[in-house]
Structures are given as structure tokens and as C-alpha cells.
Amino acid sequence: MNTTTMHRWEIPSYGVEKLALQSAPIPTPKVGEILVEVHAVSLNYRDLVVAENGMTANIKFPFTPASDMTGRVVAVGEGVTRFAVGDQVISTYITNWIDGAPLSWADSPTQGGPIPGMLSEYVSTPADWCVHAPKSLSPEEASTLPIAALTAWMALVEQGNLHAGQTVVVQGTGGVSLFAVQIAAANGAQVIVTSSSDTKIAQAIELGATHGINRTTTPDWHTVVREMTGGRGADHILEMAGGDNMLKSLQAVAPGGRISVIGLLESDEITLPIMPLLGTRASIVAIAVGPRRALEDLVRMVDLHRIKPVVDAVYPFSQVREAYAHVQRGAFGKVVVKVRGH
Structure with missing residues (x-):
């Protein structure tokens, strides 16, 4: 200097x-x-x-x-x-x-x-x-x-125990969402992306997503998730919107599946009836980034799989x-x- x-x-x-x-x-x-x-x-x-x-x-x-x-x-x-x-x-x-x-x-x-x-x-x-x-x-x-990559890592790998063959729903195409697509794909999961843009869906598929759903033309995206999974639902859902969208995430999750609450793009509150939650036995987990040790693990994974943000x-x-x-x-x-x- x-x-x-x-x-x-x-x-x-x-x-x-x-x-x-x-x-x-x-x-x-x-x-x-x-x-x-x-x-x-x-x-x-x-x-x-x-x-x-x-x-x-x-x-x-x-x-x-x-x-x-x-x-x-x-x-x-x-x-x-x-x-x-x-x-x-x-x-x-x-x-x-x-x-x-x-x-x-x-x-x-x-x-x-x-x-x-x-x-x-x-x-x-x-x-x-x-x-x-x-x-x-x-x-x-x-x-x-x-923040962005570690949040996706914590939701799927560190706390979500993601493994090959599972299905992940990723909402949107912001930083956390696209890292989730790449991390899930690298772990052998099927990835479904929801977005209001067909162009962004196509770009997400190039990154490793398996399917895309336009939530503007298909507002009941949860029904399509169930169709794509043979009626079972998704093992992991990254909830990015909040508000009424949480109910759709609950309707799309598999029995015993996991909804990671990350975003509040539509509302800083969650609207959810109790009985459907009890019926799915799903876990709803708040994700707020993660510890230093997990970031070090993530860095090694990025280098190993050559993931490009x-x-x-x-x-x-x-x-x-x-x-x-x-x-x-x-x-x-x-x-x-x-x-x-x-």
C-alpha cells in the first residue's frame, strides 16, 4: 500500500x-x-x-x-x-x-x-x-x-440431509434459489423451479433443474408438483414468498417432507391452517444462513463440483x-x- x-x-x-x-x-x-x-x-x-x-x-x-x-x-x-x-x-x-x-x-x-x-x-x-x-x-x-449459497446449503444439505433421488422445489430465481438448484442437482436430486418467467425457467434448467412451472400461468403450481412426482409430492421445498404461498407449499410437500422458510418476498407473515399441516407431518424450518464451519464445508464442495455462482x-x-x-x-x-x- x-x-x-x-x-x-x-x-x-x-x-x-x-x-x-x-x-x-x-x-x-x-x-x-x-x-x-x-x-x-x-x-x-x-x-x-x-x-x-x-x-x-x-x-x-x-x-x-x-x-x-x-x-x-x-x-x-x-x-x-x-x-x-x-x-x-x-x-x-x-x-x-x-x-x-x-x-x-x-x-x-x-x-x-x-x-x-x-x-x-x-x-x-x-x-x-x-x-x-x-x-x-x-x-x-x-x-x-x-449468505446466498450458505443459506441454500443449510436448507438442503446441512439440515435437510438431501440425497440422490429426492425431489426439491425451488421458488424463484434469485441468488439463494439458483444456488439451491445447483447444489440439489450436484447431489443427484430432481429439481422443480417455479418462476413467473419462462425465460428464467429455461435458464434454471440449463443450471441443472429438471422441470419448471410458470406460477403466473399456472397459479396452482402445487398440483403440477404432485403430478410430476406421481402424487407423492416434493421432499424439500424452499419457501421464498411467505403469506398465502405457504399453503401451496404445504399442499406440494410429500408426507414427512420439509419446507425451509427463507424468504418474505410477498409477505412477512405466514398463513397456514393447522389440520393440513398435521396431515402431512411435514417439518417447517426457518433457515437463517449458517455457521462458519458449514461455510468451510460449502467452499470445499464448490471447489470439488466446480459450481459456478x-x-x-x-x-x-x-x-x-x-x-x-x-x-x-x-x-x-x-x-x-x-x-x-x-
Whole structure:
């Protein structure tokens, strides 16, 4: 480094439209920390909501948003043994969830809110809050793993015990959904994608999905799922919408199957009668990303199966507002900001 200052994006108060590029000193890593030259930042829908209203997090302003990054270690603080200068790393999301059962929200500080985020040329972060990046991915691709890919991994593999021959229903074609398609296909599962776009369904099939259902022209998509599975239903359903859609997921799930609640694109509430739930004996499980150990497992799987994240667009660091606007209108896969050359 031949300079002592850097640039980072900040908001002085809630509102994505208030994003502004500011100068700041390059931090010095403290004991147990690493200084990372940030190469790419992946934006999640959560990052948009946090910037707009905090999403229940107690934000301190000025605030630098965004949770997911990849970059190169350029300095290490005293006591750091997990990384060395030159290592490529990706961030974790829930900072103190190393392994085991999850902690409560109150005891689980998250990056990108309330902890300051990654839209900065450099970040100094505890070494325990990062893992080694996949060797098979570009920085832009690697930055998409910490939230979106790990959420799909937790729903299907870590907690869902997915195995070959099962049927998975994936709703939508956002980042989590497309990772779920790829992970399920890599594990030998049949994957059914629901979307309002025939074009996006065709793209998902190219990624490994077996079938697609247009939920606009076929609003009773759950009946088609049952037809495709010989009346049995799907073993796993990734519920991305909330609201009344949950009932359709329940009607599409196999006896004893699993519905992973991930999204709230249509509603932040769930509407569900009790008797059909009791009749299916299905499990309804909330998925909120995962621990560091699971992210390390995911990285190994990505390298082994050569899974390539779907990046809809890469924006330069100067166009962060445009990147957020892309997230707002919806993306096929992920939206990434390239922070520095690499």
C-alpha cells in the first residue's frame, strides 16, 4: 500500500438514496484481526432493507452497508494464525456462530448491520470472521457465497440431509434459489423451479433443474408438483414468498417432507391452517444462513463440483447506487460490486 487513505460508501441515516462515497484512513489490524483489501462485494436483498430501515438491527451512523465480501489479506494483527498475508478470504455473516446450534438473534451480531459492512476498499476484521476463499472461483463469484449459497446449503444439505433421488422445489430465481438448484442437482436430486418467467425457467434448467412451472400461468403450481412426482409430492421445498404461498407449499410437500422458510418476498407473515399441516407431518424450518464451519464445508464442495455462482451483473465501485437499484428490481442470481482490481 502506498497510501494511508481509502474510500468507502456510507449512509448518514436510513435511505439507499443517501449512499455517498467518503474518504477514511486505512485501518490498522488490531490483535486477532486481519486487514483485507476488498476485491468484490455481493449484494443481498437484506442489504437493501438494512439500508432502508435497519431490518431490526440497531444501526449506528454513518454506516457502511453490505455483508458479503472477498479480498486479499494485506496485513495481520498480533496473534493471527488462521491466515497469512496474500491469502484470499471471504467473510462470514453471523460472526460468533462457529459451529453447533444457532444462538438467538440478540446474541448473534451480523456483518452489514449492526456491524459495519464491506463496501469499502479495505476492511479490518477479526480473523475468526473469515474463511479461505474457493480456489476455483473469481473474486466476484466467491463474494456470493457467505449468505446466498450458505443459506441454500443449510436448507438442503446441512439440515435437510438431501440425497440422490429426492425431489426439491425451488421458488424463484434469485441468488439463494439458483444456488439451491445447483447444489440439489450436484447431489443427484430432481429439481422443480417455479418462476413467473419462462425465460428464467429455461435458464434454471440449463443450471441443472429438471422441470419448471410458470406460477403466473399456472397459479396452482402445487398440483403440477404432485403430478410430476406421481402424487407423492416434493421432499424439500424452499419457501421464498411467505403469506398465502405457504399453503401451496404445504399442499406440494410429500408426507414427512420439509419446507425451509427463507424468504418474505410477498409477505412477512405466514398463513397456514393447522389440520393440513398435521396431515402431512411435514417439518417447517426457518433457515437463517449458517455457521462458519458449514461455510468451510460449502467452499470445499464448490471447489470439488466446480459450481459456478450465477452473477447477473458486476458494477464498478463507483456505481454502488446502480447496483442497489438492480437488487431492488430483481436479479437472475446475484449482483456484485467490483471494489478493486485483482
